[in-house]
Amino acid sequence: MVPVNGPALPVLARLPRAGQWAVLLAVSAVVAGLLEAAALPAALLLGPMVAGILVGVVGGTIRVPRQPYLGAQAIIGCLIAGAITPGILVSFLQDWPLFLAIVLSTLAASSLLGWLMSRWQVLPGTTGVWGSSPGAATAMVLMAEAFGADARLVAFMQYLRVVCVATAASLIARFWVDTGDAGPAAIDWFPPIDAGPFAATLALAGLGAVAGRRLRIPAGSMLVPLVVGSVLHALGLIEIELPEWLLALAYALIGWNIGLGFTRSVLVHAARALPQILASIAALIAFCSGLAYVLVRTLGVDPLTAYLATSPGGMDSIAIIAASSDVDLPFVMALQTVRFFLVVLLGPAVARFIARRSPHLS
Template identity: 65%
Template structure:
């Protein structure tokens, strides 16, 4: 294992000062984005702040347990925003859902095949890096199938950053200018029993997702369990705003701090083709959103968020803070993730073989 690179820039600072700088920058950017009315400002501010710190040599990293806690909290938050129609939404629209899901998978596979065929990236790295699923799940599965996890993580989180930024801007532009934005009550009264039950479901769901080795299970299991319990009336999900803001910040920090100089140098040769593939996939998903709006009667913002190519947790935050059909958005996002997990390994092997790449067996 090569020795760690010498610290530079912010990396020369003591960790406590790096965290302090990240916190101050996150608060400042979040406040600016919040004042501008941008949805998910509490996610985007810390994400951009962390990227600035990481690119300038920051060496701090969010402890893994905190990141997993943030995912579980966000899963419960989304569950609380969903009504009992998520299953019926899928059943009523399953031909449409499957058509959209397979279209996105086919287009992301074509993008990965092209990157591999042009010898820009190896086959398995290209397919996992362009797969439009949950970023963390794709990195885990890529490692099991012999891909370059540094490049896969860079491609996935760069797409998450681009998609989240675009989705936030689109959601902001779609808001009725005359609609009043409700004030956030940071420390309002809470139901302590419901709060304790919510945390218990989140904790048990996260542990179950971890033990069952379900990709993105830390988010998915609490999300599914919370949705079932909430929609059946067995749980009133209670999460105070300050705790949700902390969860958003930790998710943003985890994504942003992954953008470091060594990773950017490692991906430098492929950076432009990667950006073009992201823009191509986002444009294709935007066309699918237009078709949903034109022929299925889905409102434009709901269609755009539902078809946005990842990450599911950040799209969930934006959807929950916007006036959209959250059940439709999450049903389509979840369906796509499950399909990619089911067909991803076979597609990775197929693309690597057809493009002439090699892969390491797990």
């Protein structure tokens, strides 16, 4: 009960936990529905994240329980593993030196942008380095949190870039190819489930999450199912089956965990840094467009394929755009996948390298 003469509690803090969860669920459904209707990428994650921010800023005290959150990480790892196919591996092996050169160049450029943002104190510590990583948005947020960076600001940078990149890619794809009739497919929330693959996927997620925690690997609950599942799926030893309702739950848990950590001060900081963040995103998109031109000139790849392949981030949204366009889909996904794995594998080392040689980031 609030004392008569005491300071008033924030709005949501006056509600019981059940009431706060009800508000969070309702706002999440509305925001995610609006984003989905607008055909924005990652709507099922961004909606709960925005709802979590709103609830957190007005005084919400609820938090996502640890075990369900780790389970959500494992499901995301399985989701990415399911995208690794033999066709992608074949495409990579055909041009692997150029692929690696392009990916490493992109990583170097993004790290430089992140370092400059941190050096100019736009963002604290190594937050700018993690937030500027070119791809693997959800993975970068989870790993940044594990390595002590401000996951809230990293999420703000990463998902803002995902929206910007996807919007730019959609506009360019429409410039080359008429995709007006290829709208987003209706979501089948409860499709028929093949019990065997579904059970194998859950086992991979559960055992991988436990192994990642026991081995004390940063973001191991996601990385172990991702790596093990990728190998097994590429070799045809496992079929990843994840119904939409389970993915939506995983996205929601991760979005809520990020959003509920926001406070008014964090939101104000993010708003103040918005012009610099948008400038860094534009610079990275321009740099990757230059790499696309290199692909066109050296391999004779068509411009749209090259642009989609080098777009910095949002692998799932780029896959959707590529699938509805007349492009070399295996080539696009091969380069996107190689970058994803290198970003995940090298991201922590790059952040630590920059931090050790930059006293102002300590």
